[in-house]
Amino acid sequence: MTRWLASTALGAPSVRRAANAEGAVSKGAVSKGGIAKSGIAKSARPAGPRAPAAGWLVLGLAVLLGACGGGYPEPRNQLTASEAAVRAAEVAGAQNSPQSALHLKRAREQVEIGRNLIQEGENERAEWVLKRAESDADLALAVATEETRRKQAAAAKEELDHLRDSLHQNGATP
Secondary structure, eight states: OHHHHHHHHTOHHHHHHHHHHHTOSOGGGBOTTSOBTTSHHHHTSOOSOOHHHHHHHHHHHHHHHHHTTTTSOOOHHHHHHHHHHHHHHHHTTGGGSHHHHHHHHHHHHHHHHHHHHHHHTOHHHHHHHHHHHHHHHHHHHHHHHHHHHHHHHHHHHHHHHHHHHHHHHTTOOO
């Protein structure tokens, strides 16, 4: 490599000196252009892949490894969160009203689909399905809670009306 660098940077006399110092080239082995007739200066060039080709090789390997699906982790935390949201909706009585029961049913189905996708190795898709399942379970919980609150409000209003009527019957004015 030193001979090749010397021939390109300093010219033929330095190549002759470097070659003679090592005893590899006789006096007439260097031509006027600085390249040895015996091929020593040519073979002293760096052997091995050029930098751009090595870069493409590394890039190709990185893409290949990324495409194998080994990069996306299993969404176990999302599965747990989705299952917990379904249980919370069930405890709140989401299965008792038609509107919230529909959202609860969808959430259960999507949790099951998410589990199957995890088993198939479709982790990214499974995470999105499980996020939707959690959202549907949260919606079922909200609808069930709203319906419970409406029933409580209606019962409180009915009790207030009953108390008001009993006050009017007793002669007291509110």
